[in-house]
Amino acid sequence: MFDDIGNLMHGFAVVLQPQNILLMVVGIVLGVIVGVLPGLGGANGVAILLPLTFSMSPTSAIIMLSCIYWGALFGGAITSILFNIPGEPWSVATTFDGYPMAQQGKAGEALTAAFTSSFVGALFAVIMITLVAPLVASFALRFGPAEIFSVYFLAFCSFVGLSKEPPFKTVASMMIGFALGAVGLDQMTGQLRLTFGSETLIGGFDFLIAVIGLFGIGEILLTMEEGLSFRGKSAKIDLKVVIKTWKELPKYWMLSLRSCLIGCWMGISPAGATPASFMSYGIAKRISKRGNNFGKGEIEGVIAPETAAHAAGTAALLPMLSLGVPGSPTAAVLLGGLLIWGLQPGPLLFVEQTEFVWGLIASMYMGNLVGLIVVLTCVPLFAAILRIPFSVIAPIILVLCAIGAYTVHNNTFDVVMMLVFGVVGYFMKKANYPLAPMVLAIVLGDKAEVSLRQALLGSQGNLGVFFSNALVSTVMTLALIALFWPIIQNGLGRLRGKGAAAPAQ
Amino acid sequence: MSVTSRILSFGAAAVVGAAFAIAPAAAWEPTHPVEIIVPAGTGGGADQMARTMQGIITKHNLSKQPVVVINKSGGAGGEGFLDVKNSKGNDHKLIITLSNLFTTPMATGIPFSWKDMTPVAMMALDEFILWTNAEKPYKTVKDYVDAIKAAPDNTFKMGGTGSKQEDQIITVALQKATGKKMIYIPQAGGGAVAVQLVGNHVDSTVNNPIEAVAHWRAGKLNPLCVFDSKKLDYSEKISGDKSWADIPTCKSAGLDVEYVMLRGYFMPPGVSKDAVAYYIDMFKKVRETPEWKKLMSDGAFNTTFMVGDEYAKWVANAEKVHEDLMKEAGFLAAKSN
Numbered sequence: 001m002f003d004d005i006g007n008l009m010h011g012f013a014v015v016l017q018p019q020n021i022l023l024m025v026v027g028i029v030l031g032v033i034v035g036v037l038p039g040l041g042g043a044n045g046v047a048i049l050l051p052l053t054f055s056m057s058p059t060s061a062i063i064m065l066s067c068i069y070w071g072a073l074f075g076g077a078i079t080s081i082l083f084n085i086p087g088e089p090w091s092v093a094t095t096f097d098g099y100p101m102a103q104q105g106k107a108g109e110a111l112t113a114a115f116t117s118s119f120v121g122a123l124f125a126v127i128m129i130t131l132v133a134p135l136v137a138s139f140a141l142r143f144g145p146a147e148i149f150s151v152y153f154l155a156f157c158s159f160v161g162l163s164k165e166p167p168f169k170t171v172a173s174m175m176i177g178f179a180l181g182a183v184g185l186d187q188m189t190g191q192l193r194l195t196f197g198s199e200t201l202i203g204g205f206d207f208l209i210a211v212i213g214l215f216g217i218g219e220i221l222l223t224m225e226e227g228l229s230f231r232g233k234s235a236k237i238d239l240k241v242v243i244k245t246w247k248e249l250p251k252y253w254m255l256s257l258r259s260c261l262i263g264c265w266m267g268i269s270p271a272g273a274t275p276a277s278f279m280s281y282g283i284a285k286r287i288s289k290r291g292n293n294f295g296k297g298e299i300e301g302v303i304a305p306e307t308a309a310h311a312a313g314t315a316a317l318l319p320m321l322s323l324g325v326p327g328s329p330t331a332a333v334l335l336g337g338l339l340i341w342g343l344q345p346g347p348l349l350f351v352e353q354t355e356f357v358w359g360l361i362a363s364m365y366m367g368n369l370v371g372l373i374v375v376l377t378c379v380p381l382f383a384a385i386l387r388i389p390f391s392v393i394a395p396i397i398l399v400l401c402a403i404g405a406y407t408v409h410n411n412t413f414d415v416v417m418m419l420v421f422g423v424v425g426y427f428m429k430k431a432n433y434p435l436a437p438m439v440l441a442i443v444l445g446d447k448a449e450v451s452l453r454q455a456l457l458g459s460q461g462n463l464g465v466f467f468s469n470a471l472v473s474t475v476m477t478l479a480l481i482a483l484f485w486p487i488i489q490n491g492l493g494r495l496r497g498k499g500a501a502a503p504a505q
Numbered sequence: 506m507s508v509t510s511r512i513l514s515f516g517a518a519a520v521v522g523a524a525f526a527i528a529p530a531a532a533w534e535p536t537h538p539v540e541i542i543v544p545a546g547t548g549g550g551a552d553q554m555a556r557t558m559q560g561i562i563t564k565h566n567l568s569k570q571p572v573v574v575i576n577k578s579g580g581a582g583g584e585g586f587l588d589v590k591n592s593k594g595n596d597h598k599l600i601i602t603l604s605n606l607f608t609t610p611m612a613t614g615i616p617f618s619w620k621d622m623t624p625v626a627m628m629a630l631d632e633f634i635l636w637t638n639a640e641k642p643y644k645t646v647k648d649y650v651d652a653i654k655a656a657p658d659n660t661f662k663m664g665g666t667g668s669k670q671e672d673q674i675i676t677v678a679l680q681k682a683t684g685k686k687m688i689y690i691p692q693a694g695g696g697a698v699a700v701q702l703v704g705n706h707v708d709s710t711v712n713n714p715i716e717a718v719a720h721w722r723a724g725k726l727n728p729l730c731v732f733d734s735k736k737l738d739y740s741e742k743i744s745g746d747k748s749w750a751d752i753p754t755c756k757s758a759g760l761d762v763e764y765v766m767l768r769g770y771f772m773p774p775g776v777s778k779d780a781v782a783y784y785i786d787m788f789k790k791v792r793e794t795p796e797w798k799k800l801m802s803d804g805a806f807n808t809t810f811m812v813g814d815e816y817a818k819w820v821a822n823a824e825k826v827h828e829d830l831m832k833e834a835g836f837l838a839a840k841s842n
Binding site: 050055140141142143144145184185186187188189190191192195199202203204323324325344345346347348349409410450454457458460 | 556559560564575577578579580581583584587612613614615616659662667668669670688690691692693694696697699700701703704706707718719720722723725803836838
């Protein structure tokens with residue numbers, strides 16, 4: 001333990017060399033740019049920039065690479081809030097309240113809250129990694145197919161019923177998402193599904209294409225219809241907004257702590273950041289006194305998903321280092337970088353490469369701090385983008401969306417698909433069908449299905465496998481409670497109502 | 506390009522172009538970035554190899570143009586192969602293959618074959634090892650096979666990557682050799698497969714060496730035998746006093762199953778002979794770097810290098826082997842037309 005702290009201090013000493021601090025800032029700025037361009041996303045960005053680092057020493061290289069990673073994570077929130085276009089799956093939940101806030105001229109507040117929450121979430125997770133790394137790695141090993149499915153199930157259940165739209169519309173939207181998610185190769189049987197002989201459909205529908213279309217293009221169509229307001233939104237360009245928002249944030253410490261815990265837990269289990277952000281948002285909405293305001297521009301609705309997503313994203317680096325299984329596509333590319341320097345991720349990395357590991361952990365602390373400072377000073381700049389008239393910004397967004405959609409697979413058909421999703425998104429919004437359940441189902445539906453079938457294959461069809469040990473039973477029970485919570489709450493309310501009414505009679 | 510490498514590339518071109526009596530002396534060089542397509546997800550064996558090569562090429566300045574790695578994993582890699590098949594004459598595109606070059610068209614009916622592409626070079630052959638969890642009492646293949654034989658069908662679980670691909674082909678061959686059915690549980694990637702075994706969620710895997718070596722070194726997994734005709738070459742101590750070379754072949758241990766996987770490059774159809782020669786030359790230089798040698802020994806690869814007709818002949822034979830194996834296992838797609 002004390003050795004570890006000594007190692008960490010040594011790590012800080014390495015990280016704090018002037019040259020490395022410079023690399024950090026460069027990495028963060030590049031990362032933010034990568035994160036802002038929709039569709040380019042963290043994974044592609046890190047992959048493109050990876051060769052830049054080959055000429056450096058491994059420690060400097062990993063500092064720069066991980067800073068690109070943090071920068072991309074921070075950057076993802078910017079487009080979600082300003083333009084309703086989430087660049088990464090875990091930014092989807094941030095749009096629910098972040099975009100309405102920007103619409104109301106509170107972009108600065110939303111961005112500050114998002115960045116600060118990201119920082120808090122990541123910091124919490126890094127501290128956890130520092131203190132309990134070995135314990136945590138063995139916990140991750142307990143997740144077999146049944147356990148993984150139970151976590152996805154919990155994410156879906158905590159989401160159903162929180163929507164203000166009629167439950168049937170939520171379910172319908174989710175089912176369309178499942179159907180779209182099923183297109184392509186079925187991992188369990190190796191057969192193609194729902195491709196109708198088309199060669200372009202064998203890859204299935206990529207989440208990013210769907211999201212860029214549904215949210216980005218759909219939003220532009222809606223705005224055009226709403227009377228083509230050619231004026232920009234008013235947005236104060238003032239650093240004071242950061243200070244003002246910070247004064248408010250400590251109020252939400254309970255929410256932050258809960259989101260951190262959800263995030264760390266989901267990050268260590270292989271489910272990752274996306275379910276963490278949705279689950280945290282769903283639970284915050286249930287518990288918050290202002291729950292009814294969620295979706296209309298509530299700051300709590302930005303804090304909850306951002307904190308959880310970043311706690312999860314950071315915590316997910318631990319299984320990557322100790323087990324060699326990357327938690328996200330971006331982490332996978334980062335893993336590729338490690339291999340080039342001859343660092344083999346695995347249980348022994350912590351023992352054999354202490355200098356590297358603690359250097360990386362130290363750079364997580366410093367990278368996040370530097371990242372926070374860089375992005376916060378740019379808040380007024382980002383918020384000012386909204387002042388640009390819609391007639392100017394809309395074509396730019398359209399072009400960026402098209403480039404983003406193309407870069408996902410270097411495929412022109414994806415651009416067409418994006419436009420189709422845009423029209424679908426427009427009509428769904430007109431008909432009051434919520435988009436979020438559909439997106440959630442596209443992202444997680446396939447994975448949930450695979451782990452369900454793996455679990456049932458292993459148990460030879462026996463459903464008891466989902467209640468076969470304490471871990472999986474607990475998660476499944478929580479999920480069922482979350483699913484039927486409105487009914488349970490109603491029932492409790494009635495009991496209480498009766499109890500209160502009885503003495504009066 | 507130096508004089509020596511010019512001569513090298515001339516030599517290589519002469520090997521490839523058996524049909525071409527004279528290889529043109531003018532050296533071809535890429536004029537814009539070169540794409541390496543990986544027909545599999547990020548983090549897998551093919552992806553690791555492609556990205557390591559990208560790193561080596563950049564670090565040692567082996568190409569004036571940047572090399573870009575692009576994953577096209579849709580449809581068990583069919584997406585990537587179709588892209589290359591449809592990029593006729595594109596001298597700036599390469600694809601790194603794994604066994605899905607054969608298994609994907611056979612199992613799914615996606616229309617492509619290696620004959621639609623231009624073979625460039627075999628970089629290495631990847632080995633397969635039978636792994637069990639070190640906590641389990643199986644010390645030898647015989648212990649494990651006896652345990653399988655003593656239990657009823659569908660007692661033992663085998664984890665593997667994908668469905669109707671190499672891991673499941675080996676599993677079917679194992680079933681035939683032991684006479685007992687196993688439950689095959691497909692995962693998305695080799696790293697996840699190894700972790701499922703460490704967590705005791707499956708009983709065995711046939712992971713490639715590089716996917717499981719970290720867990721072996723940590724004493725979590727135990728290699729029982731290697732599915733090759735001869736033992737591995739690497740005698741450096743990996744785990745305790747054991748090296749790759751100490752692992753017996755499955756055949757010598759009484760389990761008559763052999764399988765190795767191609768890690769090689771192809772290009773689109775109709776590319777110029779000069780471009781092929783250029784890449785062969787570049788790959789030869791990659792093979793000389795310390796980083797490449799490290800990758801080979803980390804992953805206990807079989808380092809056979811082949812180009813030209815020899816390579817094409819090897820691939821044609823491998824296709825035949827896969828067709829027989831897939832047919833026997835009942836994995837061939839129903840012919841719809």
